[in-house]
Amino acid sequence: LSTDDEDTFKILIATDIHLGYLEKDAVRGNDTFVTFDEIMKCAKQNEVDFVLLGGDLFHDNKPSRKAMHNCMEALRKYCMGDKPILFEVLSDQAVNFGNSKFPWVNYQDENLNISIPVFSVHGNHDDPTGADGLCALDLLSCAGMLNHFGRSLSVEKLEISPVLLQKGSTQIALYGIGSIPDERLYRMFVNNQVTMLRPREDENSWFNLFVIHQNRSKHGATNYIPEQFLDDFLDLVVWGHEHECKIAPVRNEQQLFYITQPGSSVVTSLSPGEAVKKHIGLLRVKGRKMNLQKIPLHTVRQFLIQDITLMDYPDIFSPEQPNVTHKVQAFCQQKVEEMLEEAEKERLGNPQTPEKPLIRLRVDYSGGFESFNTMRFSQKFVDRVANPKDLLHFTRQREAKDDEGIDFEALLSRPSSEVLQLRVEDLVKEYFQTAEKNMQLSLLTEQGMGKAVQEFVDKEERDAIEELISYQLEKTQRYLRERHVEASEEKIDEEVSVGLRGGKKMLKPEGRTLGVRVGVGCKGPDRERRREGTFNGS
């Protein structure tokens, strides 16, 4: 498989490029753009047949103009030209790309001279939102620069029609699922609602390639996708979303397929997984044989992380020493110097690698030690590391958890890199769980509200909450009209509670409904006005 011939597909595999991540940062602002350029240039230099991306091409659901512009620039620069495309699409493209206004693979559009088609599923960062269900990839798709596939419109069942590709004698069935909330996809799998369609002819002659963008590691009982859920007819799974580079294919011994996890091409959190050297893959497929060549990325900013636990050095310092904080500080400084030295050595001979590395020193100061001013400490390295603000991180072994409700203050005061990882839904959930009973709402479900707030915050969908509320209000009004409830307030409240207790599906399209009254303390004129306003459609 090391020789390239007319029967061998050459596919560049990458994922989680997160264009636009930290784009306002004076030091790191261009990192994602530079690395995307490196990746696409690599695709061109290797004359691949196509590029396969595993989601999160963009970091923000609504990418900045700069991010979108830089992305299009690289795609136009590296993916257009006169190189002939040597493979065919055999499947029904109107099904594969049904969501597009131009439902065919871009290289077959007679108005576009594509040299390297790019195929991508969307990730959780760049997923479709809003009334039109568009995502950033759809803009690229509409511009003819990318082929967005693996898109599903149903939230209850998935039927995945592969893109069928043929080059010489080799046939690839390309399956994909764009990011879906893990719990939902988990439920669909458990309820047997995920079907992967297979080509009618020569079922066994196809190389079955599958791209997924979900949690691979277990984040909770149903908050990930167990590998075993995936069909065993697959040959290779490209797993996006997980940022640690584990690109060498690993065999799942139960299902007998291989999994490659390319990992992100940019460090978005200062955690150990991201310190693993970043790679992309050059996948060769001939017949049903494959070979995946690791290609190191040279433009990725180095990241070194180290943990120290002060208690582990009883010979050097103890909390009782008078000058202990000073000693700890000197010790930390020495550790950082060592990491910087290591980074510098490694960077030698790699002129594309940015000068300043990311460095994180995690200091466990349990056992009576005191932390010190990290700002002042960081000043010493301000010109030598890319992340002076969060260079040092103090941790303590977990204390007993305070259960008396959610502490927003504490949450918001966490360092920014951790706030970013807090999931908005969790905040909403905790809020609903801890809110006073008589403050709760009856017509809005926890899950619906959680989803709306998340879209509002994470995806900048400004109308998400308003849309949810109008939707629920309308449903309730329809229910009341259908039951001919007269306009007395008590009766309406009663009917609504009955509707809720009776488990009428129409009142809770998603998730569990909190069976408590709406509008307690909101009586008379307000109520009246609201009713008049809404029934009259204004």
Add this chain to the structure above:
Amino acid sequence: LSTDDEDTFKILIATDIHLGYLEKDAVRGNDTFVTFDEIMKCAKQNEVDFVLLGGDLFHDNKPSRKAMHNCMEALRKYCMGDKPILFEVLSDQAVNFGNSKFPWVNYQDENLNISIPVFSVHGNHDDPTGADGLCALDLLSCAGMLNHFGRSLSVEKLEISPVLLQKGSTQIALYGIGSIPDERLYRMFVNNQVTMLRPREDENSWFNLFVIHQNRSKHGATNYIPEQFLDDFLDLVVWGHEHECKIAPVRNEQQLFYITQPGSSVVTSLSPGEAVKKHIGLLRVKGRKMNLQKIPLHTVRQFLIQDITLMDYPDIFSPEQPNVTHKVQAFCQQKVEEMLEEAEKERLGNPQTPEKPLIRLRVDYSGGFESFNTMRFSQKFVDRVANPKDLLHFTRQREAKDDEGIDFEALLSRPSSEVLQLRVEDLVKEYFQTAEKNMQLSLLTEQGMGKAVQEFVDKEERDAIEELISYQLEKTQRYLRERHVEASEEKIDEEVSVGLRGGKKMLKPEGRTLGVRVGVGCKGPDRERRREGTFNGS
């Protein structure tokens, strides 16, 4: 000129399409998209050589995904294909499109099969902003779907290099100026800083076409561009920005050129100018002769406006009558019915025209009459007009103006269509003028702050204010360092005031500086911390 031959340029002219205007409105949401489709389809049907747009293709500086998607869809649908392009670009395209990453006209890109090139300047709605100086048109440009020209990087002088086009024996020199704040452009003209370069050869053989997007009517002494400012060698000026359709070319008898003002293709304010029937133009140019054919737009929502002054009907009602408000209401209702009838008649035979018209009745109730509840009045027409919320508008002859400061409450409670027209800079200006003296800032200029707030609000540039403040702070610090001011607070304040009073240019890059103290009441530790933080670059 009515026959199309190989020497005749056919150019479709349109402007102010405002894609995305009111896109969330349940009734009017798609209006701009539908009309843009009509315009581009018209270009295709007429087999024009190119489309020329006069700015404000987008309503929002950061168009929604839907607006961008719909725009690209229409461009790809109507402007790509096998129709040969029969004209050449003779000028240096690296100059004409110097701001683009692909600085050549899109139809000459060998990877794009363009049938109708679109040329556009930017308007005030879709102008370049932010650190990268990109605008929405640049995204289309980067995607190869549009040719953005008339872009200038200097704020002090303009040197306009025309795009030189040749078809058969006809030569067009196409000049353009993307929108610039009127005052600035006025000043540049007055200071002779606007130069329109002319082709070296056969200067008099060229048809000189110029596109501008500025105020044409006088909004203040220097807040517009007098027609006389424009060079008299021009043949035709396409004037964007003004929404009233005055597309028939009018000769400026002083300069001896013609001006066509196509007007917007969507009604964005309920004012009389917008009630003029909307058109686009089909311009034919042969040699130095031209002909402009008006093409009515069929998809534009009808808009009828009427003014009534209650005092003008002393025979019907007087303020003293007991039932007068009731009578007025009935009278208004009748007027609206008449307008609806007129609209319906006109709409007959135009199946593309949306059903519900825009209707505005302006009622001058000066002279002791009382207004009535417009909400309740509008309810009667909620299913028949597109704008029930602002159907009726009460006016009164201007009262003596209250000078005791700006009344934000009153401003914000105006009907939304008027709030949209309020200029943010005006609010900031009024705020600065009325703020208590001791609350004012000394390092921030009124104009700089006004501009930053405007970008923040109008253009959704979230970093505009922060950037201004960092910029001014840095300048001040540099000034202080250069003068070796010691770190005593009094001395610094003193130096800063000297710097300000002395009129040092570095302290006020734009506009007049308000010579009052900064940070009054902010002493000691706060001051110290701020200084430490910024001098150390964190």
